[in-house]
Amino acid sequence: MPLDASSTESLSGSELRTCDVLIIGGGPAGSTAAAILAAKGRSVVLIEKDRHPRFHIGESLLPQNLRVFDTLGIRERVAAIGVYKPGARFVSDEHGKHVTFNFAQGLNQAYTYSYQVKRADLDALLFARARELGAETREGMRVTDVQLDSARGHRILATDAEGEQHAWHARFVIDASGRDTFLAAHMQVKQRNPHNNTAAMFAHFRNVAPFAEAEDGNITIHLFEHGWFWMIPLPGDVMSVGCVSNQGFFKRRTGEIDDFLAATIAATPSMARRMANAERMTPTTMTGNYSYASKTMTGDGWLMAGDAFAFVDPVFSSGVLLAMASAEMGAEAVDTWLDDRAAAVPQMRAFEHKVRRAIGSLSWLIYKINDPTLRDMFMEPRNRFRMREGLVSLLAGDVHSNTNRQLPVIAFKACYYGLKVARWFGYRPGAKGMERISRAA
Known part of the structure; x- marks a missing residue:
């Protein structure tokens, strides 16, 4: 199924390389899938539009991430770049109290802690691991067109930073392009979630006061009338601070986004106390339309993983976990498909069902x-x-x-x-x- 039939000529004009699997996007989902498939002996090409390390939000990991890190053999490396995270704290000025949920008190005792990480460091680590395991990794290269044809092989066109075109002939395509939603956007199957039309503003700070006498590693969620804040302790005494609210709240802004974030913090007593002496290290970034999903997730010789398929509000820090877990399941299904398409049908169906169920649960x-x-x-x-x-x-x-x-x-x-x-x-x-x-x- 061509996404852009007009590009057929440009594809055929480039030197055509071949691979088993081509993966669009070198974030957590793409790197996880690439690492798993390469370790199984598949020829994998992993294409990332930026160069690592690059800034990204989504810095608070969950205990179930550890299971995937174990699969990839990198848990100790993640620990070395992270802050130990025993749980999550919720603070409500309205209720005049706070409560902490320790992961060790959950039903699953196999994984009882996690880490807070700078995503630039984590993503670079995952990308490097995929390369270590045998994936061909390309950075600073943007996929511009995909012609899906499972019978004869998919054709993918990409352009590097110098403007040179590269083309591949791949048996399977995994879209892990994140919020770019490459396939969903081109297929016009991306749908915004009407139940959660939120936006966020965030930045990194120094000199943020700990919630108690000393920093304990927990992510802290400060609830306020119009939404919630996150406070994520990162290595180097850095605090990631973000505010999530609805579009109506953000329409109140009249000045610069830095000033709006500062004013919103000042109006929330529990936040204002901790941020009294804080120094902003980065410009404030704003992003909107947080929640969306694609109508479809898999097809003949292709699938979407992580945010390329769906993204939900980050209040429970689920983004990286859902991305890596879906990529892991997807990679196993792809490995089966490459050997036996008929045998992969129920596996693909189970993959999509589990991912949709996980998103629904959260x-x-x-x-x-x-x-x-x-x-x-x-x-x-x-x-x-x-x-x-x-x-x-x-x-x-x-x-x-x-x-x-x-x-x-x-x-x-x-x-x-x-x-x-x-x-x-x-x-x-x-x-x-x-x-x-x-x-x-």
């Missing part, structure tokens, strides 16, 4: 983060029916094991809807009221 929480009922539950966590443990498992990224169907998660959701009904009748329970409803859940 989305249930994400779309409700600004809901007063869910905020009440976060600030008054109960563990009847092991609800708190189930919540911690979701926060830890344990979504591919179908945690969504486990009793603790079901009980948590039942409690939420019970409290929601109570609010409809004008009742906002405190700790005792929540305990009564959780008993009935």
Whole structure:
């Protein structure tokens, strides 16, 4: 299926190289898929439009990332560039309190911690690992056209920084282009998520006060009336600070984005206390239209992995995990496809089902983060029916094991809807009221 039939002539005019798999995008998803497939002996070409290291947001990893790092043989390397992360803290000025969810208190005891990392360092490490394992890696090269044809082989055209064109003939194409959504955009199958039309502004700072007496490595989520802030401790005493809210809130901005971020921080007491002596190290960056998904994820000889398929709000730090886990599953399916297309059909189907289910499990929480009922539950966590443990498992990224169907998660959701009904009748329970409803859940 040609994406741009007019480019056929330019493709045939370039020297045509061959490979088993060509991967668009050298971020966590692309590098993970490339490393796994190259380790299996496949000829893999990994093309990245930028050059590593390059700045990227998404710096807070989840415990389930460790499993993929183990698969790639790089857990110790990640530890060397990261800050130990035992859990996540939620702070609410409205409730006048905070609560910490330690990953060690979750249902899955195999992985009980993670790391906070500078994405420039992590992405460079993953890209280098793919090259170590045998992938042909290209940086500073942008894919400009793909002609999908599984019968005769896909043809891919790319242009390097000097303007020279390069062409490949690949048996399989993996789109790991991130928010560029190369295939979804060209196929016109990308859909914005109407339930979560948010935007974010963020920067790196020095001299940020720890939440308590000393920095403990937790990511801290500060809730405020219009959204939430993240505070992620990074190596070198750097703090990543970001604010996520709806489009209406950002339309209030009249001046520079740096000033708007500073004013929003100053208006949130728990943030203002920590940021009183902070020094901004980077310009403030803003990005919008956070949530989207493609109508389709796989086809004959191609698939999308990570953000190239879908992205959800970053409140629970799920982006890198979903990218790497989907790339890992996708790579296994591709390896089967290269040997036996018929045998790969159920594997491809299972791959797409698991990725969609994982996104759905997290989305249930994400779309409700600004809901007063869910905020009440976060600030008054109960563990009847092991609800708190189930919540911690979701926060830890344990979504591919179908945690969504486990009793603790079901009980948590039942409690939420019970409290929601109570609010409809004008009742906002405190700790005792929540305990009564959780008993009935």
